[in-house]
Amino acid sequence: MRPPVRLRVEPITCHAHGICQELLPELIRLDEWGYPIVDDRPVPAALLASARAAVRSCPSLALRLD
Amino acid sequence: MDVVSATPGETRNDLTADAATPTPYRMRLLAGWADTGTTADLVEHHRRYVPLPLAAFAGRGGPARLIGLVERSGLRGRGGGGFPTARKLAAVAAGRGPRTVVANGCDGDPAGAKDRVLMELAPHLVIDGILLAAHAVGAADAVLCVHEDSSAIPVLAAALRERGATRTAIRIVEVPRRYVASEETALVSVLDRGDARPRGRFPRPTERGVRGRPTLVDNVETLAHLALVARHGDAWFRAAGTDDSPGTTLVTVGGAVNDPGVYEIELGTPIGTILQAAGGPFVPVQAVLLGGLGGTWLGPEAVTMPLSHAGCRTAGAALGIAAVIALPAAACGIAETARVLRFLADESAGQCGPCMFGLPAIADDMDEIVRLPDRAGRVAARLRTRLGVIPGRGACAHPDGAVRLAASALHVFADDVAGHAEVGRCRWVGQPSWMPVPVSAGQQR
Numbered sequence: 028m029r030p031p032v033r034l035r036v037e038p039i040t041c042h043a044h045g046i047c048q049e050l051l052p053e054l055i056r057l058d059e060w061g062y063p064i065v066d067d068r069p070v071p072a073a074l075l076a077s078a079r080a081a082v083r084s085c086p087s088l089a090l091r092l093d
Numbered sequence: 094m095d096v097v098s099a100t101p102g103e104t105r106n107d108l109t110a111d112a113a114t115p116t117p118y119r120m121r122l123l124a125g126w127a128d129t130g131t132t133a134d135l136v137e138h139h140r141r142y143v144p145l146p147l148a149a150f151a152g153r154g155g156p157a158r159l160i161g162l163v164e165r166s167g168l169r170g171r172g173g174g175g176f177p178t179a180r181k182l183a184a185v186a187a188g189r190g191p192r193t194v195v196a197n198g199c200d201g202d203p204a205g206a207k208d209r210v211l212m213e214l215a216p217h218l219v220i221d222g223i224l225l226a227a228h229a230v231g232a233a234d235a236v237l238c239v240h241e242d243s244s245a246i247p248v249l250a251a252a253l254r255e256r257g258a259t260r261t262a263i264r265i266v267e268v269p270r271r272y273v274a275s276e277e278t279a280l281v282s283v284l285d286r287g288d289a290r291p292r293g294r295f296p297r298p299t300e301r302g303v304r305g306r307p308t309l310v311d312n313v314e315t316l317a318h319l320a321l322v323a324r325h326g327d328a329w330f331r332a333a334g335t336d337d338s339p340g341t342t343l344v345t346v347g348g349a350v351n352d353p354g355v356y357e358i359e360l361g362t363p364i365g366t367i368l369q370a371a372g373g374p375f376v377p378v379q380a381v382l383l384g385g386l387g388g389t390w391l392g393p394e395a396v397t398m399p400l401s402h403a404g405c406r407t408a409g410a411a412l413g414i415a416a417v418i419a420l421p422a423a424a425c426g427i428a429e430t431a432r433v434l435r436f437l438a439d440e441s442a443g444q445c446g447p448c449m450f451g452l453p454a455i456a457d458d459m460d461e462i463v464r465l466p467d468r469a470g471r472v473a474a475r476l477r478t479r480l481g482v483i484p485g486r487g488a489c490a491h492p493d494g495a496v497r498l499a500a501s502a503l504h505v506f507a508d509d510v511a512g513h514a515e516v517g518r519c520r521w522v523g524q525p526s527w528m529p530v531p532v533s534a535g536q537q538r
Contacts, residue, residue, distance in 0.1 A: 038448075039445055041445075059454075060451070061446070
């Protein structure tokens with residue numbers, strides 16, 4: 028079995044584009060200033076593909092899975 | 094209680110006056126200072142503490158023996174985090190390639206003055222600690238970071254001249270007087286590229302710090318304790334303090350006490366006793382702010398709380414930088430908190446969204462509670478919501494500290510929040526503050 032992976036935001040790099048939230052609303056919400064609040068529990072297997080898409084789509088490369 | 098005191102600020106006269114009063118007590122870091130009231134030069138330093146026992150830790154297993162001794166002593170960092178010092182030493186010692194030691198003497202939080210007082214009174218003890226730490230981790234060089242224009246700089250420079258060539262070269266670097274500039278990754282950044290802003294939690298400086306080297310960043314007081322542990326051993330060190338917080342610590346006492354200043358106390362000393370050590374309150378006290386400006390408000394019951402990591406945790410607080418500010422009954426904790434929050438918001442490095450937008454927002458909320466009626470509790474509710482989403486989302490702990498301060502204020506001054514909701518503008522707005530923050534123009538209205 029693969030170890031659980033979690034979403035992480037690099038807070039300095041993140042510039043509140045908000046694309047991650049559009050691609051992964053199940054695990055990411057935005058605060059009132061547009062910055063992501065990510066669910067820090069392990070990403071469920073069913074959402075892994077969406078999570079990878081969100082990571083790839085971040086224009087500032089601030090989101091990662093680890 | 095055993096107490097030796099020194100007065101911070103530009104009040105050298107007071108310090109000399111205190112020194113004329115004989116004290117029967119000898120503590121550790123400030124041992125003997127009261128005899129002279131002046132900086133210990135190298136001769137005086139050796140008389141007080143005996144020379145540095147580097148020879149005892151020479152040879153192949155020497156550094157490991159030193160780290161083992163520190164581990165048994167239970168020494169924890171005195172810069173705010175309280176991290177076990179031996180674990181950090183071991184992590185850097187295990188690193189590859191050249192290593193570096195960074196001694197943090199910045200007193201980054203304006204509520205604290207102990208780094209400067211220590212460096213001015215016992216500069217050689219700090220230097221001893223740096224040399225020992227460098228030996229323990231195998232560092233090729235060391236940097237001593239202090240605030241720009243600090244009065245400790247000429248003292249430290251003179252002490253380094255007295256030493257001549259040291260085993261490990263130590264240079265003094267001046268760091269901007271900003272709240273977050275002395276956070277450990279900000280120190281690495283300022284040394285590498287002159288940019289005194291935090292760089293994020295990973296990689297840790299112990300893995301990749303100055304010039305990519307494994308780097309030990311330790312507070313100067315931690316290093317001074319290390320210098321005494323190396324001389325006297327772990328059992329001696331543990332003879333003071335508590336099991337989870339051994340030894341003594343320097344605590345900066347401010348607010349409504351007769352003799353504000355830096356005092357050396359045993360960890361585990363009740364806060365009420367610490368206030369008494371500083372001459373006691375000169376008016377009734379309604380609360381204390383513990384741990385610096387990004388610290389925790391505690392109500393009057395705090396007088397019995399032991400100042401230790403465990404004692405603070407039990408009270409829902411963090412020891413932080415061991416600063417205690419006494420707030421008089423005749424003052425408004427909410428108005429004071431609003432002032433401090435504005436300062437902390439202004440001190441954000443402006444890198445992380447939750448900090449650069451969140452801190453001004455919670456400062457605005459606290460201001461609004463102080464100035465305007467809030468009968469429906471709308472502003473207080475909005476503030477509570479914001480306090481719930483900000484923590485843990487910055488590259489450093491700065492926003493977490495501001496949230497801790499605000500949340501504890503809502504708890505300890507709950508009656509005042511309710512009172513302000515009814516009457517609106519607080520009569521204490523515009524009054525002189527008990528907090529060590531500059532009053533910004535916007536707060537004079």
